[in-house]
Amino acid sequence: MTDASDQWKQWHERRTETVPAPCGPLALTGTHWLADYPDGRIPDIPGSWAADGGAVVLTAAATDGPTVDGRPVAGRVRLEPDTGPVASPRVALGERRLVVLVREGAWGVRDYDPGAPARRTFRGVAATAYDPDRAVPGRFAPYRESRTVRVPNAAGRGRGPALDGEPACELGGERRTLREARRPDGSLWAVSADATSEDGGFRFRFRYAGAPDVEGLTAVDLNRAQLPPCAFAGHFARPFPPPGNTLGLAIPAGERTLL
Template identity: 60%
Template sequence: MSTDPTAADDWKRWHEQRVETVSAPHGPLSLTGTHWLADYPEGQLPAIPGQWAEDGDEVVLRAVAEDGLTLDGDPFGGEVRLGADSGPAASRVALGERRLMVMRREGEWAVRDFDPGSPARRAFQGIEATPYDADWSVPGRFTPYESRSTIQVENADGRARGLGLGGELAFTVEGVGHTLKVTVEDDGSLWAVFADASSRQGSYRFRFLRTPAPGADGQVSVDFNRVTLPPCAFADHFICPFPPPGNTLPFAVDAGERNLDGRSSV
């Protein structure tokens, strides 16, 4: 193991912040349901009051004051048209401490229920992560595709959805070259969904790798120390994409987040 004291301290702070983020009152551990409106044509969602219906580019919510819902922090009764929320913290509708987040995926609308009192949040013991090792931070090169493409991959809920891919990230580990297909985010950073030889054998079944935006020459740092668990490792109601074909590395990535403390690899 190779260590850099400054980098190791930075990693420790990053890890502590990750634990705080996922265990926050409305963090990933608090998600108790993702309810697709198309599955509830009558508009009544499980354990959520009011009547919810999709109407083109909006969701229509009808409720009475007795339902106990709030809208933008105020008691709500009547009808309101809602767009997609950027996250639970930005959700307009709440029920007590629960945040009811409106979301849209590939034209389909859903309501997510974030409950600070969720069993997963109460049972959380921490994130199992490998201490920083400088050998797992390697140089990489990004090569964009001539045009971005979308492929269908299975998601954690058993459905196939589109995953946008913008190029390939090349790097070398122990003298052997490897590549991962990556998504290019709006800010230019890269995101890869990958599995490796440790998946289900000491690590979660797949993980996420993120890098900064590459330089003009495609050069970018690839730091496996900051590999993260996908949201579906924290709650079963996320719809994380599985790795696309070709994104299973033949070696064990013994770095970054590995699993939840107290939980076996799944």
Template identity: 60%
Template sequence: MSTDAQQPHGSEQAAQDWKHWHEERTATVAGPYGPLSLTGTHWLSDHPEGRIPGVPGQWREDGDELVLSASAADGLTVDGEPFTGQVRLTADRGPIDESRVAHGERRLVVLSREGLWAVRDFDPDSPARRAFRAIEATPYDARWALPGTFRPYDSARTVRVENADGVERGLGLAGEIAFEADGTEHTLHVAVEPDGSLWAVFADATSGNSSYRFRFLRPAAPAEDGSVTVDLNRALLPPCAFADHFICPFPPPGNTLSVAVEAGERNRVDG
């Protein structure tokens, strides 16, 4: 690991910032509607009759909407009010706890991917949430906060990658970040988020061994000259590390680093 990477501010303050980030991240993951609470992603194509085992109501596709039918016995609420009859739904975009359909404390979230519809079931009383104890993470090390450069593509592109559920889906990419580690230049293909920040799905020499099989990285928006800090101390476990029902994309071609990234979040710890 190179020892001359420069941290954008004092390493002591950076270590405190990282500690605060890690504590907030753990609290978010462990929250009532964090990723640990997902107990199922139910694709309606698997339930053409509209009845999902364990999920109240009848759900059917109708063009670019879902139609939910329910009786009083189903015990559903829509927009916080007891619901009977029919309602047309679009994909939920906001926080999980603000999704339109609920069953007690459970939140039934409408999802759409590449023309297919699903209902996700988030339950604060999930076994995974009860078992969770911590996120194993390597303490902050300034050597892993690396100066990098963002190189946008001439035009955005989409690559097909396998997802955690075994289905291949499109992954949009807008450029790459280049940085040096262990004396070698590395690159990661990245997406650009609506706020300008970057998102990479990557693996490295620790993946599947001392770290989860792949991780996410979310660098801040690059400066006008393309400079960006590639802080691998903030490598994130993907949602599918916390629940099997997420459909996280695997790293695209070119995003498996030869270096061992012994930094950031490594694994979920259960008790």
């Protein structure tokens, strides 16, 4: 238990360091969906931005300010979605980082500003101390095909994340399952909620797990349930848990709220 507890403390310390990083979630000052700007002009971001098939076309003059790959934009440049670290997208505007993204066919630009006030006022993340009873083995049962479930978010936009299977484990003396998505590296991701959300906790949290082994075995460690990005900045989408991922029991584990 000592090793597991120490590893959890290190995990929590890393989270506390990365959240207020210059391009961490607290630095996000805007998510601009291009469909909302048919003239291509995003407020406070120079140039003209337009979706064009499988990319975004940025048109700007060298004096406008945006750079791509470290060079001023002078004309048109075609930008595919940024898939690398947020701190190093192709487009910059001074110290700001402009991340091109696409979600279910909708193109957008996220604006990360190291000078965001939220970074200066951050005091930490409240988290429940490590509890070995909240780390249990599970067995992942994949679906034959991914299942898309339309889930509304706080902005009223429906999202249809692809769910790939369900890990089963024992919690509170009962068998529980969560509907999860498989990430590109094979690891698992779920949006879930429990009864502690009604007692001062955030409405839902994210849970990540390592890739299942050949027998489907994986670890279900609720101690590492973490606040979603939207808990730190309202410019992130707030995806609610899909049906079946709201547990009726209280699970006092993992990150709870901002301090």
